[in-house]
Amino acid sequence: MTTLVNRQIDFMGRRKLAFVASAIMLLVSVLAIAINGLNLGLDFTGGTLIEVRYASAPALETVRQVLESAGFRDVSVQTFGASTEVLIRLQQAFDAGVGAQVTDLLNQGGTQVELIRAEFVGAQVGDQLRDQSGMGMLIALGVVMVYVALRFQYKFAIGALLSLVHDVIIVVGAFALFDIEFDLTVLAAVLAVIGYSLNDTIVIYDRIRENIRRSRIDDMAQIFNESINQTLSRTLATSGTTLLVLLALVFLGGEMIHNFAIAMLLGIIIGTFSSIYVSSALLLPLKLKRADLIPPPKEEHEEELP
Missing domain, CATH: 3.30.70.3400 (Alpha-Beta Plaits)
Incomplete structure (x- = not known):
């Protein structure tokens, strides 16, 4: 039998606290967007x-x-x-x-x-950009959900989609909360955050699927902890090097890409958090089971030779 060894960091044991933190960030972001609105740049307003x-x-x-x-x-x-x-x-x-x-x-x-x-x-151009950019984001999220559902399983797709929506709302909400100008470069950063967060989520999902198939235990929280810890060094190395570049852009890149760098910086931090405590942890309340990934054995019918 293959058993999983507990690692030092119990991510799933802290998932309720992480869910509360996510709920607070989402609530503040939604209220900021609803009350303050976005400080749209010239690209959108004309x-x-x-x-x-x-x-x-x-x-x-x-x-x-x-x-x-x-x-x-x-x-x-x-x-x-x-x-x-x-x-x-x-x-x-x-x-x-x-x-x-x-x-x-x-x-x-x-x-x-x-x-x-x-x-x-013109304002007409701004309206067109706003509508097309919003439609592009919805299409991107829809394609992501279909891709994850086909590659893994529909419960993984739900977790990934909610994680990406979580990241987008918090990043956009931060711009509304602090009244930072939201233009096309920021929108490009938000779309890039979707890709980055999805990549990190897929790496963890792939390890979760592999460990579920290899192990003989049914404790999903233990399997998730093992999978996240196994990919943690890769996640921190990728996020850390990316953050160093973005910090340089924030302080040295000039005003033209300043807001882009801020959006990316927020997105990397929130995306790393959500790939662990949203996309992965949500698989527990979604009741992911071994049977969801391992099909039942086929019945063998023996035929008598004449």
Whole structure:
């Protein structure tokens, strides 16, 4: 008989505490989304986009303060390509003279600023992006559920789907709670988090399935603990190296990818947590059994030779 050896970390023994923590994070996230709403960027809301070129690299905060002091609201300033090229986003209706007005303001004090372009991003485009991005996320979650159900079993698919929904809601809720701008780069990060979290979940699921088939015990909590501990070094190594890169992007990557890096950073942390305490632990209340993975033996019919 094959027996499983208990490891030092009893993940399943702490699952109720983890469920409470998840419930609190989900509740706060849903309330933040419902009450505060998302601070949608220009990609979704529409507005004015202005690109200017400086003779030397400017201080972005100074550019923002100059424009806000002149009465412009919801100003977003970031470098675009070279450090001397600045992209300015204004969440307001487009005016034919707004480009020249902004350039004149920035030229004060002897600074040389050249207007490259000034254009309008319509609300219709924003609505289309919002609808298509939401549909893309739903399709991604649906394909994930079908894939996991076909590769493993439908109970695994339910656990994986709830885990991914858990991750998405908490990441989006954090942006609503702290009023961080939500644009297309953040949406791309959310979709990337889905892929990352799913990959981690599949690794643990694969080990759980293997251990269930190899063992002769019916204690699913013990099997899950053994499986998670066996894959823990891989999970921590992957998450740790990814977090190091994301921390570098948050502090050194510049404003253009700052929100993307924040979303990815939150997603990696929450995704690592959910792959253990949501996707795996939920298999216990879903009553996963050995019979779900091991088909009953076929009856052998002996035929008499003539």
